Amino acid sequence: MEQQNIRPGYLTAHQAARxxxxxxxxxxxxxxxxxxxxxxxxxxxxxxxxADVQALAATRAARTVA
Structure with missing residues (x-):
């Protein structure tokens, strides 16, 4: 995979999935x-x-705890 120059505060699809x-x-x-x-x-x-990925991760984590 080719290395992307990505701005701070953003994640690639691979990073978001991880x-x-x-x-x-x-x-x-x-x-x-x-x-x-x-x-x-x-x-x-x-x-x-x-921020979007973190919010979604927090929502998913709260749903598994409840």
Missing amino acids: ALGITLGGVRQLVYRGRLTRAGGTQRQPWYAV
Whole structure:
């Protein structure tokens, strides 16, 4: 995979998947369902805001505890 120059405060799809504990397909499904929004990059190599990924991770963690 080619190294991307990504701005601070954003994650690649691979980094977002790792942070959420899911696969790249899972990230695509979250985008498709409107739970996660692309914040930049390209169609093939999107970026996601760190704050959005952290908020989604916190929501997912709270749901597993409850």
